[in-house]
Amino acid sequence: MIPTLTDLRERARKRLDPRVYDFFEGGAGGETALHENEAAFRRLALLPRVLRGAATRDLSVTLCGDRLAMPVLVSPTAFHRLAHPEGEPATARATAAAGTVLVTGMAATVPVAEVTAAARAVQADAAVWFQLYLQPEPEVTLALVRRAERAGCTALVVTVDSPVFGRRERDARHGFDDLPAGLAAENMRGLPGATDDRPRDIAMSPGLSWDDLRRLRAQTRLPVLLKGILHPGDARIAVAEGVDGLLVSNHGGRQLDAAPASIEALPAVAEAVAGRIPVLLDGGVRRGSDAAVALALGASAVGVGRPVLWGLAADGEKGVRHVLELLRAEFDHVLALCGGGSPADLGPDLVVARGSVRGGEAR
Ligand SMILES: Cc1cc2nc3c(=O)[nH]c(=O)nc-3n(C[C@H](O)[C@H](O)[C@H](O)COP(=O)(O)O)c2cc1C
Numbered sequence: 001m002i003p004t005l006t007d008l009r010e011r012a013r014k015r016l017d018p019r020v021y022d023f024f025e026g027g028a029g030g031e032t033a034l035h036e037n038e039a040a041f042r043r044l045a046l047l048p049r050v051l052r053g054a055a056t057r058d059l060s061v062t063l064c065g066d067r068l069a070m071p072v073l074v075s076p077t078a079f080h081r082l083a084h085p086e087g088e089p090a091t092a093r094a095t096a097a098a099g100t101v102l103v104t105g106m107a108a109t110v111p112v113a114e115v116t117a118a119a120r121a122v123q124a125d126a127a128v129w130f131q132l133y134l135q136p137e138p139e140v141t142l143a144l145v146r147r148a149e150r151a152g153c154t155a156l157v158v159t160v161d162s163p164v165f166g167r168r169e170r171d172a173r174h175g176f177d178d179l180p181a182g183l184a185a186e187n188m189r190g191l192p193g194a195t196d197d198r199p200r201d202i203a204m205s206p207g208l209s210w211d212d213l214r215r216l217r218a219q220t221r222l223p224v225l226l227k228g229i230l231h232p233g234d235a236r237i238a239v240a241e242g243v244d245g246l247l248v249s250n251h252g253g254r255q256l257d258a259a260p261a262s263i264e265a266l267p268a269v270a271e272a273v274a275g276r277i278p279v280l281l282d283g284g285v286r287r288g289s290d291a292a293v294a295l296a297l298g299a300s301a302v303g304v305g306r307p308v309l310w311g312l313a314a315d316g317e318k319g320v321r322h323v324l325e326l327l328r329a330e331f332d333h334v335l336a337l338c339g340g341g342s343p344a345d346l347g348p349d350l351v352v353a354r355g356s357v358r359g360g361e362a363r
């Protein structure tokens with residue numbers, strides 16, 4: 001039997017300390033946004049087209065100069081060594097083998113240069129992006145950006161949905177508020193606020209504005225994507241500011257619990273952006289069909305967070321390889337069943353609401 005994501009999640013649950021499993025799995029508040037991310041996909045259906053003559057399929061997409069073998073990438077998640085002793089390098093090898101992008105980040109338990117090296121050992125031109133939270137002191141942010149540049153990262157992903165940290169009730173119940181001895185956010189060493197044996201804490205910065213983003217963009221030649229955009233007004237500002245891409249996300253339901261499902265926020269953001277920059281989506285993507293729905297509604301690619309942690313906890317690099325191969329095979333299959341030969345063949349006319357007799361938008 002080929003394990004599905006559900007099987008890997010169950011294997012992860014059995015292997016992990018319940019406090020760690022709940023840290024990975026949980027959301028903010030009553031976990032409405034977390035639940036809705038998956039539920040909203042189930043309220044949508046694909047209306048397949050037929051006889052389109054797509055004899056072969058090419059799943060690849062190009063994003064900010066990097067070519068991805070499929071429109072599924074690995075969203076940044078904290079602390080991979082909590083899932084598996086090899087941590088981020090194992091994830092990086094599996095992601096490189098799948099030919100797609102790993103977004104590593106500030107909360108990685110292995111330094112970014114070791115993560116990019118692991119990816120490149122598998123695939124010489126493997127793409128690794130770096131996620132960061134802008135720190136209140138611009139010089140600290142700049143030091144992190146230089147680390148990412150030196151490590152060979154090819155884009156920066158600035159997470160903007162976390163002016164304050166989400167209220168995670170599972171973590172509060174367990175009293176889970178620090179990493180076990182021996183694990184740390186390794187990219188935060190040697191920065192102001194760090195000591196010899198403890199890296200600087202990751203600060204959330206409610207005072208940030210578009211000025212801070214402009215400063216960052218003036219300090220680097222790397223493309224900058226914003227992660228955690230939900231409002232079309234912010235998407236319009238981002239385009240006007242010259243941002244290179246957006247990631248529509250409610251942070252996997254871990255920040256604003258009252259936020260809509262990512263897939264429900266996507267159409268208005270895609271409309272505001274009108275194709276000028278790539279729009280990505282993460283949150284609740286568990287099937288190739290979810291990726292296809294997101295692409296049809298205007299995403300250029302999707303990210304997965306928790307499924308990668310399940311694979312990593314269940315079986316290390318091999319588990320992550322398996323997760324990405326399942327999503328690739330399912331997406332390829334759904335594309336074929338929709339009569340498509342490439343991601344560009346998926347448009348909004350293919351998506352309808354379940355439970356409505358006439359279905360969806362006017363076609
Ligand atoms: C355990 C965990 C840790 C995360 N850490 C980060 C992080 O450090 N930075 C960030 O921008 N997003 C972080 N996220 C959010 C993910 O990047 C992503 O938005 C989310 O997991 C996507 O939803 P999914 O898990 O349903 O695929 C984290 C998510 C999880 C589950």
Ligand SMILES: O=C(O)C(=O)c1ccccc1
Pocket residue numbers: 078107202251254
């Ligand atoms: O962003 C997150 O969701 C997250 O869990 C986290 C935890 C510690 C540091 C940074 C992010």
